[in-house]
Amino acid sequence: MPAISMTTRARDEAQDAVARVYFPHRLAVLEEGAGFAMSLSAVTLGSVSAGLLAYSGEVSLETGELETGYEVNVPLDGDLRTWTGHADVCASPQVAAVYRPDGRTRLHGWAGGGRLFGLKIERDALESALEELSDRPVRAVVPLEPRLDLRSAAGRQWWALASSLVALVEDPDGPLSSPMVTRPLARSVLVSLLHAVDHPYRDAMAVRPAAPRSSTVREAVALLEAEPATPWTVADLARRVGVGTRALQDGFARHVGVTPTAYLRQVRLRCAHADLVAADPARTSVTEVAARWGFTHTGRFAGEYRRRYGCAPSATLRGS
Template sequence: MSVDDPEVFAAHRVATCRGVDDARRVLGEAFLPVEFPTAGTSGRLGLELNALSTGRLTLGYMRFDRAVRIRTSEPDNYHVDIPTAGRAALCAAGGRPVEATRRSAAVFMPGRPVDLDCGDGFAQVALMIPCAEVQREIESLLESTSLAPVEFDPELDLTAGGQLVLQAVRVVDEASRHVDAVLQHPLAVRHLERSLVQALLFSQGHNHSEALRAPVPAAGAGAVSQAVDLLRDDPARDWSVADLAAATATSVRSLQEGFRASLDTTPTAYLRRLRLERVRDDLVAAAPGGANVTAVSARWGFTHHGRFAAAYAARFGERPSDTLRASTGR
């Protein structure tokens, strides 16, 4: 996906509407209640809506066939609106307007209704992230359970830090095209969710950004060694760095620094390497007709087939399909 793609999450079409009532209903069911202040109740309004839920997060794509004004109810969640075509003026209650284009997106807080004044042919990717998910990640990163709720800056620069968010959306979009693989595996789905929330926390300014940038001391060799043992003993577990830090009685950022100092890598990269090895083991052991590369890689948490294949080839000197073909005689 790129910011100017014509359609995102195309395999997950929810509705094609031709009237205001239908548009109001489907947007309310997928995201939150909305009104169209300048349209009559029986007015014509073309809307194409794609949407999918990963379990915790909701991601969607919507395209309108004409200029439209939308007013939302008070949201319970964080919302990120990323334009892919056209322009819109977006403004949350009590906040400053954001001119949404292909270079800038908008981030909206819970509890504040939003007005969207969308021009002709406007289309956007819409992300809905529960408050609990954002709070869980920031508390994990900063190792505190008494943090104030995250207050994001309203405008997300898609030419700078916002690229991290776009990259995370691209991965989910790619995964959504394979309905029989990645999104069917809980480990892979949880990885996608965390990646997207962390991308937003690290790329967009908020009231905890300075704390995230603060330097931390590295963990000792003992904690790193213990973490390595845990990962090697159970690479299939849905490990987060916070889990490893808790298990080794150190902090998240200290453990990350310890891995860099001792192993020149990160806990996440080390776990990825172990899982690549397990994928190779499964491919080598596969019976004819009993496995395919996409399913095996997704089972071990790899959510983007192209990046997985490149990482596999860099690690083992051959494509995963070559390994499977050699082991099964196909």
């Protein structure tokens, strides 16, 4: 997982670093008194880049058309006055600004310092995901609504997921850094954004597809059983068995009784149990085994484990 963490007082270096993570732009410093500084921490998860950007004082950034990606900006402190290419938005911790590839943008903020969470999604990735979710071709820029109210039900749910990326940026070597976590997490943030933000494909996304045959679901189950360490997303699994994402989810609900993600979690819990049984407690910890199988919250892992096996994972590790 590529990651960057830097602080600089050189304006050219700051402009170049932010452009590498996000988009080429022109930086103007509007508050000269205290001296200039920029801090950037960011991670790249395939087609998604997430970062925390801060300036020491008031600045403005102007871009040409973004062309290659979509962007979502959420100030963690203060306000950001921005032109998204299609609307004026005052972004804040309660309102996200959403940008499309087909407009010039302008950002004006950081008068009181503070950090901005910036999420860049490659254009091909977002539009391919929308094709899967809507079962319709997407041949042009998706006209996403330029504002997302993070106080709305959909906005709160999206921000709860996206906030995990904030934690990952702050600690790129922590438990969230496992590929079994990062790839599905990035996909979930992308897909949930398409459910949270208004756009013309929302009605098509709500149409229920035909459920696949039971043999197709059995094939998907066999793949999860055979390859539990693969960082599966539902879209990956659906492509492997030749159906749409929503069709596979409906097939699992009908024939398995749980979602593909929940079934994979059950398989990985069995794998973690087997590792704990075989492990040397002097050399291995419960946290290490849990992280190996994509369980990033040790307390939740312990709860699931106790419900399934009737004891704490630490008891299994000790052989008691």
